[in-house]
Amino acid sequence: MDTLIGAYADTPSQPQFKRLAVLGVGLLGGSFALAAKHAGLAQEVVGYSKSPSTINAAKAAGVIDHGADSALHAATGADLVLLAVPVSAIGPLLKQIRIGLSQHALVMDVGSTKSDVVAAAQECLGERSRQFVPCHPIAGGEHSGVHYARSALFDGRRVVITPMENNPDRFVEVATQIWEAVGAVVSIMEPKEHDAAFAAVSHLPHLVAFAYVYAMTRQPKGSGYLQLAGPGFRDFTRIAASDPTMWRDIFQANGSEVLQQLQLFKQAIAGFEAQMRQGNWTVLESLIRQASQSRKDWASPSPADDIA
Amino acid sequence: MDTLIGAYADTPSQPQFKRLAVLGVGLLGGSFALAAKHAGLAQEVVGYSKSPSTINAAKAAGVIDHGADSALHAATGADLVLLAVPVSAIGPLLKQIRIGLSQHALVMDVGSTKSDVVAAAQECLGERSRQFVPCHPIAGGEHSGVHYARSALFDGRRVVITPMENNPDRFVEVATQIWEAVGAVVSIMEPKEHDAAFAAVSHLPHLVAFAYVYAMTRQPKGSGYLQLAGPGFRDFTRIAASDPTMWRDIFQANGSEVLQQLQLFKQAIAGFEAQMRQGNWTVLESLIRQASQSRKDWASPSPADDIA
Numbered sequence: 001m002d003t004l005i006g007a008y009a010d011t012p013s014q015p016q017f018k019r020l021a022v023l024g025v026g027l028l029g030g031s032f033a034l035a036a037k038h039a040g041l042a043q044e045v046v047g048y049s050k051s052p053s054t055i056n057a058a059k060a061a062g063v064i065d066h067g068a069d070s071a072l073h074a075a076t077g078a079d080l081v082l083l084a085v086p087v088s089a090i091g092p093l094l095k096q097i098r099i100g101l102s103q104h105a106l107v108m109d110v111g112s113t114k115s116d117v118v119a120a121a122q123e124c125l126g127e128r129s130r131q132f133v134p135c136h137p138i139a140g141g142e143h144s145g146v147h148y149a150r151s152a153l154f155d156g157r158r159v160v161i162t163p164m165e166n167n168p169d170r171f172v173e174v175a176t177q178i179w180e181a182v183g184a185v186v187s188i189m190e191p192k193e194h195d196a197a198f199a200a201v202s203h204l205p206h207l208v209a210f211a212y213v214y215a216m217t218r219q220p221k222g223s224g225y226l227q228l229a230g231p232g233f234r235d236f237t238r239i240a241a242s243d244p245t246m247w248r249d250i251f252q253a254n255g256s257e258v259l260q261q262l263q264l265f266k267q268a269i270a271g272f273e274a275q276m277r278q279g280n281w282t283v284l285e286s287l288i289r290q291a292s293q294s295r296k297d298w299a300s301p302s303p304a305d306d307i308a
Numbered sequence: 309m310d311t312l313i314g315a316y317a318d319t320p321s322q323p324q325f326k327r328l329a330v331l332g333v334g335l336l337g338g339s340f341a342l343a344a345k346h347a348g349l350a351q352e353v354v355g356y357s358k359s360p361s362t363i364n365a366a367k368a369a370g371v372i373d374h375g376a377d378s379a380l381h382a383a384t385g386a387d388l389v390l391l392a393v394p395v396s397a398i399g400p401l402l403k404q405i406r407i408g409l410s411q412h413a414l415v416m417d418v419g420s421t422k423s424d425v426v427a428a429a430q431e432c433l434g435e436r437s438r439q440f441v442p443c444h445p446i447a448g449g450e451h452s453g454v455h456y457a458r459s460a461l462f463d464g465r466r467v468v469i470t471p472m473e474n475n476p477d478r479f480v481e482v483a484t485q486i487w488e489a490v491g492a493v494v495s496i497m498e499p500k501e502h503d504a505a506f507a508a509v510s511h512l513p514h515l516v517a518f519a520y521v522y523a524m525t526r527q528p529k530g531s532g533y534l535q536l537a538g539p540g541f542r543d544f545t546r547i548a549a550s551d552p553t554m555w556r557d558i559f560q561a562n563g564s565e566v567l568q569q570l571q572l573f574k575q576a577i578a579g580f581e582a583q584m585r586q587g588n589w590t591v592l593e594s595l596i597r598q599a600s601q602s603r604k605d606w607a608s609p610s611p612a613d614d615i616a
Contacts, residue, residue: 198536200527201534205544211599214599216569225505226606229510229606230465230466230509232513233510235544238543240599240600240603252584268519276563284559288552290525292549292552
């Protein structure tokens with residue numbers, strides 16, 4: 001079987017695609033479309049969104065060349081397909097496009113969870129899941145929608161690839177080259193390892209930020225208090241403005257890992273609270289000092305003006 | 309008794325001081341010294357710090373004109389005294405300087421809690437507490453120390469003043485003019501109201517961020533996970549790098565308000581967790597949606613490149 005991928009077989013360091021289909025033209029899908037054009041990865045970009053107004057906006061902004069009236073039409077004839085939809089929509093979308101998928105096409109997603117996406121690809125694509133390379137770009141942020149799309153979104157960002165067991169090496173290599181061409185740094189991980197790590201560094205912080213803002217704003221004097229909130233509040237709660245549907249999906253898809261991290265967090269909160277209630281201020285200070293030092297020792301991998 | 313304040317009695321809109329004493333030359337004290345000079349508020353700035361190396365660094369950086377070998381020496385002869393030390397140190401410091409305080413001198417602090425500072429001023433200054441105007445500039449951040457001091461730190465920032473019951477109006481007016489002269493926007497509040505509000509919008513987020521980083525980094529795979537953390541983690545945990553001593557003090561000084569906010573937060577966390585465990589994804593999404601909307605509706609009062 002031919003494991004080389006169509007048009008770019010002769011250009012190992014910089015793959016080239018005749019037709020990129022972007023399914024879901026939001027911040028990530030739109031930015032990928034722009035970045036792929038910018039990097040010379042794709043000659044033509046076809047976009048599909050459930051919402052016709054999104055397709056029109058994406059065309060008007062020059063993010064896509066053409067709109068398609070269905071995911072199947074967009075994917076048919078494409079040699080690169082990017083699924084940029086909430087993780088719960090990936091399985092249904094793969095089912096819709098399967099019949100139109102070229103044998104040579106490479107299919108990628110951008111979902112924030114990976115074990116569930118791997119399972120959905122196995123279920124919905126069967127043997128064709130060999131063409132599907134699960135990807136998670138650590139980029140995005142609280143501003144969703146094609147309006148915020150920009151070609152530099154992936155620049156300097158990490159993309160985690162969690163290969164399917166049946167992915168030919170060449171597909172994973174090409175996926176890596178694609179992300180590198182748009183400026184990202186690629187890591188390869190197991191799906192389960194990915195989901196455990198991101199429950200800890202991303203999913204739990206989102207849950208905590210949502211719960212904090214919920215508690216803070218729903219108390220009787222909350223709106224008055226909000227007037228006094230400053231930059232500390234602003235940064236701590238930035239992720240609480242993130243897209244509700246996307247995050248419901250992530251909590252559902254990665255629930256057991258998130259709940260496990262939540263238990264560790266609740267234990268820490270209980271420890272801090274106990275020291276306060278017992279007036280053990282020296283112990284409390286030493287807990288704070290350990291946290292403060294750990295945070296200072298962490299070297300932010302991303303430019304300070306970026307978001308995710 | 310003369311309630312006008314010395315040298316600036318004739319210049320109501322822009323007070324002027326012959327000698328500003330800054331007790332505690334860290335980020336806030338150093339920035340106030342620079343801003344006061346920059347705004348033409350003070351002719352001469354004398355600094356005191358427990359650590360001689362801090363005084364030397366502040367002099368070398370041009371933050372203060374002279375160093376003093378004791379708080380009393382610094383405050384003696386000053387017509388404006390700023391206490392920029394952790395809140396637990398304010399009472400002891402007031403006791404030390406009381407004997408040297410001019411009848412005309414205005415004394416201010418920059419503490420993040422106010423009920424305890426008001427009580428300390430009453431106890432340590434007695435009737436002279438009329439000269440003490442409690443202030444809380446909402447500025448600072450996770451970078452502490454005179455090295456980060458800058459004259460623009462208070463620009464556009466809010467300063468909450470919680471007057472003492474025995475403050476003559478003129479002292480509160482002059483304190484207001486001082487903060488306005490360095491670019492800040494002043495709000496007047498009751499100390500208790502201040503402490504309740506800041507427990508909600510600042511102190512609890514710090515406690516939560518400390519506990520999260522503590523839990524996250526102390527798990528067996530924590531340091532590996534940290535490698536994958538992105539900008540969401542960076543912003544959510546920025547305040548967890550804050551100064552441990554200062555924050556122990558704040559949690560001690562404002563313990564009951566912080567614990568009250570913590571209960572509201574724990575209830576919210578328990579609610580989110582219950583929806584996850586029961587698989588009520590629609591309800592979970594609606595909780596997230598309320599939080600996300602509240603955060604989007606909040607208009608950050610501060611420029612995005614600033615910190616606190």
